[in-house]
Amino acid sequence: MLQVLASKVMANAESVDYLVIGAGVAGLRAAIELARHGEVLVVTKEALGESNTHYAQGGIAVALSGEEDIALHLQDTEYAGDGLVYRSAAQVLVSEGPLRVEELIAWGTGFDRLNGQLLLAREAAHSLPRILHAHGDATGAEISRSLLAIARQHPRIRFADWTMITNLVAEDGRAVAADLFAPESASLRRIRARAILIASGGAGQVYSDTTNPAVATGDGIALAAQAGAELADMEFYQFHPTALSLPGVPRFLLSEALRGEGAYLRNHSGERFMDRYHPQLELAPRDVVARAIAREGMGANPGESLPVYLDMRHVEGIDLNQRFPGISRFLALHGLSLHRDQIPVRPAAHYLMGGIRTDLDGRTTLRGLYAAGEAACTGVHGANRLASNSLLEGLVFGARAANAILEDGLSLPSVEAHATTPTAPDPIQIEAAITALRTMMWQDAGLLRDRQSLEDGSAKHREISEELSQFAKPEQGSRRLYEAHALVSLAQAILLAAQARTESRGAHFRNDYPKRDDENFRKHSVELNEEIRFEQW
Ligand SMILES: Cc1cc2nc3c(=O)[nH]c(=O)nc-3n(C[C@H](O)[C@H](O)[C@H](O)COP(=O)(O)OP(=O)(O)OC[C@H]3O[C@@H](n4cnc5c(N)ncnc54)[C@H](O)[C@@H]3O)c2cc1C
Numbered sequence: 182m183l184q185v186l187a188s189k190v191m192a193n194a195e196s197v198d199y200l201v202i203g204a205g206v207a208g209l210r211a212a213i214e215l216a217r218h219g220e221v222l223v224v225t226k227e228a229l230g231e232s233n234t235h236y237a238q239g240g241i242a243v244a245l246s247g248e249e250d251i252a253l254h255l256q257d258t259e260y261a262g263d264g265l266v267y268r269s270a271a272q273v274l275v276s277e278g279p280l281r282v283e284e285l286i287a288w289g290t291g292f293d294r295l296n297g298q299l300l301l302a303r304e305a306a307h308s309l310p311r312i313l314h315a316h317g318d319a320t321g322a323e324i325s326r327s328l329l330a331i332a333r334q335h336p337r338i339r340f341a342d343w344t345m346i347t348n349l350v351a352e353d354g355r356a357v358a359a360d361l362f363a364p365e366s367a368s369l370r371r372i373r374a375r376a377i378l379i380a381s382g383g384a385g386q387v388y389s390d391t392t393n394p395a396v397a398t399g400d401g402i403a404l405a406a407q408a409g410a411e412l413a414d415m416e417f418y419q420f421h422p423t424a425l426s427l428p429g430v431p432r433f434l435l436s437e438a439l440r441g442e443g444a445y446l447r448n449h450s451g452e453r454f455m456d457r458y459h460p461q462l463e464l465a466p467r468d469v470v471a472r473a474i475a476r477e478g479m480g481a482n483p484g485e486s487l488p489v490y491l492d493m494r495h496v497e498g499i500d501l502n503q504r505f506p507g508i509s510r511f512l513a514l515h516g517l518s519l520h521r522d523q524i525p526v527r528p529a530a531h532y533l534m535g536g537i538r539t540d541l542d543g544r545t546t547l548r549g550l551y552a553a554g555e556a557a558c559t560g561v562h563g564a565n566r567l568a569s570n571s572l573l574e575g576l577v578f579g580a581r582a583a584n585a586i587l588e589d590g591l592s593l594p595s596v597e598a599h600a601t602t603p604t605a606p607d608p609i610q611i612e613a614a615i616t617a618l619r620t621m622m623w624q625d626a627g628l629l630r631d632r633q634s635l636e637d638g639s640a641k642h643r644e645i646s647e648e649l650s651q652f653a654k655p656e657q658g659s660r661r662l663y664e665a666h667a668l669v670s671l672a673q674a675i676l677l678a679a680q681a682r683t684e685s686r687g688a689h690f691r692n693d694y695p696k697r698d699d700e701n702f703r704k705h706s707v708e709l710n711e712e713i714r715f716e717q718w
Contacts, residue, residue: 200374205232206575207554208380209328214583237321240314242569262563263687270561349408356550388530403667414535416678421531422470490523543582564687603658
């Protein structure tokens with residue numbers, strides 16, 4: 182009798198109070214807050230420090246000099262966002278930013294100083310110097326180091342590195358659990374939580390040319406959408422104007438701060454060309470600079486490309502190797518020097534303004550699921566992010582999401598345990614599908630788009646998606662397969678939103694609709710189940 186009863190009792194999945202997906206600035210800031218009230222498990226796809234946060238060079242924008250600076254920071258953020266910044270979100274960002282950054286300094290983040298005073302740099306589209314940086318051009322690594330140091334000391338924070346989330350379980354309109362895959366042991370296990378925070382960062386890997394590291398495949402965004410959460414503004418992908426352009430070398434970022442320190446852009450004839458595109462010249466908003474570089478780099482014949490250069494040879498009074506040690510080291514590996522050479526550059530996918538739609542406190546449209554940082558879309562960046570606003574976004578909205586989770590106080594759900602050991606499918610076929618997808622996205626849904634390119638892209642997308650569907654079986658799994666599914670779903674979301682927005686705004690430029698159309702499109706795109714609608718926020 183006892184045995185019969187025991188077999189009827191559902192074995193609950195293992196549990197934690199709060200499950201945080203991602204250990205970048207947003208996930209870590211949230212975890213530190215959440216740990217005051219319960220047990221936190223932070224999951225990361227690779228080693229703890231590997232994230233977009235780690236690679237952030239230029240710095241963190243923050244208005245530390247009072248009300249006027251805060252008002253100007255808001256104005257700059259709205260201007261860069263090209264009429265689509267959700268003002269309430271931007272207001273939160275700029276006004277809570279100083280508090281969050283002061284807290285970070287108190288926790289040991291070593292921003293660069295001169296005679297004890299914080300050094301402030303200026304970047305594109307900022308009306309004042311207000312960018313704090315660390316070790317010259319290693320700001321993200323320093324922020325990541327200091328947050329990790331605090332989080333690691335906390336007895337209620339556990340980490341699961343080299344582990345990836347592959348599925349979100351939703352029951353009765355609430356996210357209740359997630360499946361975690363550890364590639365080394367090929368084991369998949371389910372874990373339930375009172376709340377799940379997606380802080381899994383961006384999705385630059387959906388494009389063949391990107392500044393983002395390999396972990397940035399947009400998994401959290403794709404899974405949230407599959408679980409029933411709304412996405413927003415997916416058509417807005419920021420292309421950084423100046424990634425290193427050397428054959429066979431990764432698109433290493435050449436920070437905006439180089440132009441802040443006076444770098445010029447020159448075309449193949451040595452001409453400084455930005456005066457033909459924008460009055461702020463090299464410090465114009467990113468999308469303008471990126472498109473200008475793309476145009477200057479187009480040859481007379483289709484497919485022909487011409488080099489475009491970043492030039493600092495004229496900059497005097499700064500030791501560029503000292504100010505930009507990381508960049509200088511990387512360039513030296515390839516025989517280049519900021520003092521001596523013109524550096525070949527081209528745009529690369531950099532930052533996703535869209536993502537999982539959230540309110541100002543990280544709540545998604547699915548109960549129990551929260552999002553913060555680059556994976557989330559509060560509307561704070563509108564159609565184009567102001568340089569160096571995203572590290573700040575991670576801090577401010579990471580903390581707010583944690584507070585909302587605590588305030589909502591959801592109970593621990595019951596969820597049946599589930600564990601399996603999937604077998605790895607053919608890696609060559611999966612890699613080929615990923616490469617085809619990324620190339621298609623660059624060509625058809627990249628910096629310049631139009632109806633034809635987006636339709637071509639959608640047709641290729643269907644083929645790639647069909648190819649991958651043979652691997653859509655639960656008993657098959659590998660990190661690259663899960664990533665391939667995420668990338669396909671992300672690409673679909675971007676293609677749909679880019680087709681629906683028949684205007685040009687911020688980072689979304691349509692050759693066939695080159696003008697901004699406020700009457701019809703001063704609105705955010707919202708996607709659910711592959712349906713798009715536009716909403717005013
Ligand atoms: C080269 C570069 C330079 C930049 N420079 C600046 C700058 O100067 N200033 C600025 O403000 N912004 C900059 N940015 C942008 C900024 O770094 C990011 O927007 C920000 O750090 C994102 O933080 P996040 O916490 O949202 O995500 P991330 O820092 O990207 O962290 C994502 C985390 O999620 C984990 N993850 C992803 N998928 C999964 C999964 N399936 N399962 C488990 N874990 C997962 C990753 O392992 C990682 O730990 C830069 C970005 C890049 C790439």
